[in-house]
Amino acid sequence: MVNGNKVKIGVIGAGNIGGVHIEQFSKLSDQCEIIAVTDANQLLAKEKAAQYSIPNVTSTPEQLIQRDDIDAVIIGVPNQFHAPLAIAAIEAGKHVLLEKPMGISGEAARGIVKASESSDRVVMVAHQMRWESVSMQIKEQIDRGELGKIYTAKAGWFRRKGIPGWGTWFTRMDQSGGGPLIDIGVHMLDLALYLMGNPKPVSVFGATYAEFGPNKKGIGTWGKPDWNGIYDVEDLATALIKMEDGSSLSLEVSWAIHMDTDNTPFVHLMGTEGGASYKGATGKLLTEKFDRPIDTVISKPENDEGERIRLSRHFLTCIQEDKQPITSVLSGYTNNLILDAIYESSRTGHEVILNWDMSK
Numbered sequence: 001m002v003n004g005n006k007v008k009i010g011v012i013g014a015g016n017i018g019g020v021h022i023e024q025f026s027k028l029s030d031q032c033e034i035i036a037v038t039d040a041n042q043l044l045a046k047e048k049a050a051q052y053s054i055p056n057v058t059s060t061p062e063q064l065i066q067r068d069d070i071d072a073v074i075i076g077v078p079n080q081f082h083a084p085l086a087i088a089a090i091e092a093g094k095h096v097l098l099e100k101p102m103g104i105s106g107e108a109a110r111g112i113v114k115a116s117e118s119s120d121r122v123v124m125v126a127h128q129m130r131w132e133s134v135s136m137q138i139k140e141q142i143d144r145g146e147l148g149k150i151y152t153a154k155a156g157w158f159r160r161k162g163i164p165g166w167g168t169w170f171t172r173m174d175q176s177g178g179g180p181l182i183d184i185g186v187h188m189l190d191l192a193l194y195l196m197g198n199p200k201p202v203s204v205f206g207a208t209y210a211e212f213g214p215n216k217k218g219i220g221t222w223g224k225p226d227w228n229g230i231y232d233v234e235d236l237a238t239a240l241i242k243m244e245d246g247s248s249l250s251l252e253v254s255w256a257i258h259m260d261t262d263n264t265p266f267v268h269l270m271g272t273e274g275g276a277s278y279k280g281a282t283g284k285l286l287t288e289k290f291d292r293p294i295d296t297v298i299s300k301p302e303n304d305e306g307e308r309i310r311l312s313r314h315f316l317t318c319i320q321e322d323k324q325p326i327t328s329v330l331s332g333y334t335n336n337l338i339l340d341a342i343y344e345s346s347r348t349g350h351e352v353i354l355n356w357d358m359s360k
């Protein structure tokens with residue numbers, strides 16, 4: 001508890017993911033209390049406040065951030081607002097749980113890193129896939145050394161027909177920073193790097209394509225389309241990321257593709273002693289013994305409480321016990337640097353060497 005009391009929370013954004021956070025944190029009422037909510041759409045904020053008995057609705061995020069009765073802020077708004085709101089919250093002395101991607105760009109993410117460096121607050125990025133049962137079971141085996149050295153990995157997520165909110169902020173470069181790469185690719189990148197043991201990425205070669213969105217094809221069910229809106233992001237991205245220790249990661253994601261895909265996110269890890277495959281709710285551990293391939297199936301237990309509640313609890317525990325979250329600002333920044341480099345590589349046609357100089 002913060003000073004022996006429950007963590008007092010304010011939620012910025014009452015849309016899809018804001019609603020999910022409100023639902024999850026409401027379940028942890030022994031550790032926290034939601035004090036206020038805000039959204040540019042005030043009606044939505046009022047609806048959530050009424051549904052979850054949240055006592056205050058503020059007109060603006062700034063008003064919420066400045067409240068003395070709030071310890072921690074959850075930010076679930078379009079990507080362009082992540083950095084300005086996170087920085088304002090950190091500077092106001094609040095702990096922050098920030099939706100992915102950490103920033104709309106590497107530059108925006110750098111601003112968050114700098115603000116958090118001169119603060120002792122917990123700043124955590126919401127990557128719930130690290131908290132999924134199957135990925136946690138794989139991580140446990142990796143930590144026991146069962147895979148040996150992981151020298152290469154393949155991660156991705158092919159959605160066959162899944163463009164979200166065509167024409168809304170999702171498909172506008174200035175508001176989202178990109179298409180499936182920054183939307184779902186960032187989750188896969190984050191999970192793969194974490195399971196690989198956070199090797200330092202040094203170079204990137206990538207390509208992106210927009211073959212569906214501009215023709216109003218490949219439309220999915222997430223978000224309501226605005227047919228008068230703009231679509232200027234990619235709908236497929238592919239990249240090879242090389243690490244300082246010689247290991248490599250291939251990343252492929254789509255919102256829309258003509259491919260026989262089961263729409264399941266995946267990470268395949270190839271180690272010297274064994275391998276591991278994460279495929280959402282199921283996975284496999286792979287090795288060779290007695291001159292034969294041995295596969296061990298892993299799955300999510302039936303009574304699993306869920307990754308999002310574990311993520312929420314981790315945030316509160318980090319605040320209460322003064323610990324660093326596993327999805328730190330540095331991991332968020334690393335993801336943003338790589339995403340920027342993939343887009344740049346696609347634009348220029350060349351390999352991009354990552355620039356780790358934080359002064360720029």
Ligand SMILES: NC(=O)c1ccc[n+]([C@@H]2O[C@H](COP(=O)([O-])OP(=O)(O)OC[C@H]3O[C@@H](n4cnc5c(N)ncnc54)[C@H](O)[C@@H]3O)[C@@H](O)[C@H]2O)c1
Pocket residue numbers: 012013014015016017018038039040041044061076077078079081099100101126127128183
């Ligand atoms: N971790 C996950 O699984 C996951 C899933 C979905 C979305 N997200 C992330 O969450 C964020 C929001 O996505 P979403 O699907 O909830 O979008 P959404 O469009 O459903 O909701 C966004 C909400 O933010 C409000 N808003 C916009 N600008 C605002 C501002 N300046 N101040 C206050 N409110 C503002 C909008 O009115 C809207 O209600 C994005 O960054 C997205 O990448 C994460």
